[in-house]
Amino acid sequence: MQWNSLNEFLAMGGYGVYVWPSFGVTALCMIWEVLILRRRHAAARTALNQSVASAGVAL
Amino acid sequence: MKTDRMNWFQWSSPQAFYPLAGKLIPWFACVSMVCLAAGLYMGFLVAPTDFQQGDSYRIIFVHVPAAWMSMFLYVVMAGWAAVGLGLKARPSFMMAQAIAPTGALFTFLALFTGAFWGKPTWGAWWVWDARLTSELILLFQYAGVMLLHASIDDLRRADRASAVLALVGVVNVPIIYFSVRWWNTLHQGASISVTAAPKMAATMLAAMGIMALGFWMYSAAVTLLRVRCIILERERHASWVQIERVS
Amino acid sequence: MLDIHDLSCHRGDRKLFGQVSVSVPVGRLLSIEGSNGSGKTTLLRAICGLTPPDQGTIRWHGRSITEQRETFTSGLIYIGHRIGLKDDLTPMENIQAAMQMSGHPVTTALARAALEAIGVEPVCYRLPTRVLSEGQQRRVALARLWCSDQPLWVLDEPFTALDARSSQLLRERLQRQVERGGIVVAATHQAIGLDPSTVQQLRLGE
């Protein structure tokens, strides 16, 4: 372990401005993708169940 | 021969695929999260500081896996496209369609993190290096495949046309890589030589490999999630969707 | 012998037709009837091999058309809704270009004879096709039927925009085709008016 303090860790030897945005944007993009897909899946399911209900098919 | 194919079709029907994908997603997601956590731990806390680049090199723990995934996913997408064209199997096209956005996302991330690595390393956000340029073209090609699919109303035609385009792209990317490398040797001196890979410690390599595995599993989970959305959206009139309660 | 077995086609989400099965022996005309949107054109295109059906097979003389594309297409004339004429070419050039491309090149004299046979006025021969009326253009397209002896004709609404005299000429031509052992598949709104013993009917959309 080469970090003596949290500040040193965040500074990344002076490269913090480059390192953290890279990791941050990557994490944000990945989380955002998962959230969007879960919403899309839920929407598709609701739309489907509504159309089935309106068609009068018993589930 | 004929009956074999019929069975294969039944097995690979969206109806069978939908619950299968649903069962697989949690596994991929778990493995992915474990790998990403372990990779970040190794990358930030175990791997030593690089004596040449300082700590800026740690960007490669996302950059290199993202770049690998962007290319790997393109090849996988083209593979599904080829299977779809060859066997006329709809789930293959759905898989190809589901992979494209994730591949494009990783391409974008590879470019973005590449820029943030390039600035402290080479002093420039962007260098006309063979790898960066091919990565950019790869992003254009992902965009082309997705836009072509989106602009054709008839789904069957959209599937097959974008599959042909994906296959053409697979041939194009290596040609571009080599042509840009060739082009770069001609303009030597204009940019810093970026082909020489820095010597890496074993822990660095291990962290990178684990991160790549994490990204891989993430892609699998996300792709399956997306393919489930696509199945529901496309098959909403099919009787199995109407009768079975979808979860 | 044209065999259509268990054919189904979709357009998007909509089912056009399903389980269409029909056998047409040589010397017959199959008239495909049905309202607008019942899938007549799609069925014709499937028979030609342009639109692969979702299900079912089409056999020509016992073999699937996809297995013998070359033999099948060399014996086929298809005149579709889009009639396949270039606006900027004259009727003569159009016929010769079309026949050359389909592998049955014709002489100028033969092309002229074909145009005369369907009643295209000689004054039109040297004009670009775009200045002709719709009926005249359709007649130019139909002139291909007089040019060679392909055994299978697939015609989409062949009587559209034809006047009484041209309709009669076409009817006679179709009769001769079935009499010499050819097969005609035609989508129509109205009865074709051939010898009833040589006509088979198929209604779509019921």
Add this chain to the structure above:
Amino acid sequence: MMQGGLAGAVFGLIQRDLLLTWRRRADIATTLLFFVIVATLFPLGVGPEPAVLRTIAPGVLWIAALLSCFLSLGRLFATDYQDGTLEQMLLTPHPLAALVLGKIAAHWLVSGLPVVVLSPLIGLQFGLSGGAIAILTFSLLLGTPTLSLVGSIGAALTLGIRGGNLLSALLVLPLFIPVLIFGAGAVASSESGMGAEGHLSLLGACVVLAIPFAPWATAAALRIAVE
């Protein structure tokens, strides 16, 4: 000129397309004028410094050629698709890829070749030396067929789509990059004393690769578009 068989069909198709372009001569003129105007814009944009112009000339000419080729690609199959002759093309006993190759050849003769012929003039405007002009023209002669070949894939894929022309630019331009690099690089390489043979042979390799592959992909795309 009456010939049966595949050769007859392909040459007949080339002849027909050439005749059609001849009846619509204005279309070729538009493409050529576009090429000239694009090339003319560059000196106006970057300034008339002869040294700068000499350096950018190969790239400018190549990009102008690429854009003008692309401009005419939109017409390659569009009219055939609209008037139904494309369906007829699919229903011939001949392999579709061969007929497609014929159409591509006709397209190159009326859009690529005139650009090649005109390029020495533009080269002079940019102050290129005689040797450089010769290499540039030769690289265009060798490279523009690849543009027509590869571009036909995009033209076929976007057939009948609303806004298809713009979309096909997005699909096709990335495919043009290797040709652009080798073509424009040939002149720069010979100017720097390295000789243009390497670039020119790679351009040749591109065309050799594209001749069997591109018509085949285009034929597949056309079948998909027509069904």
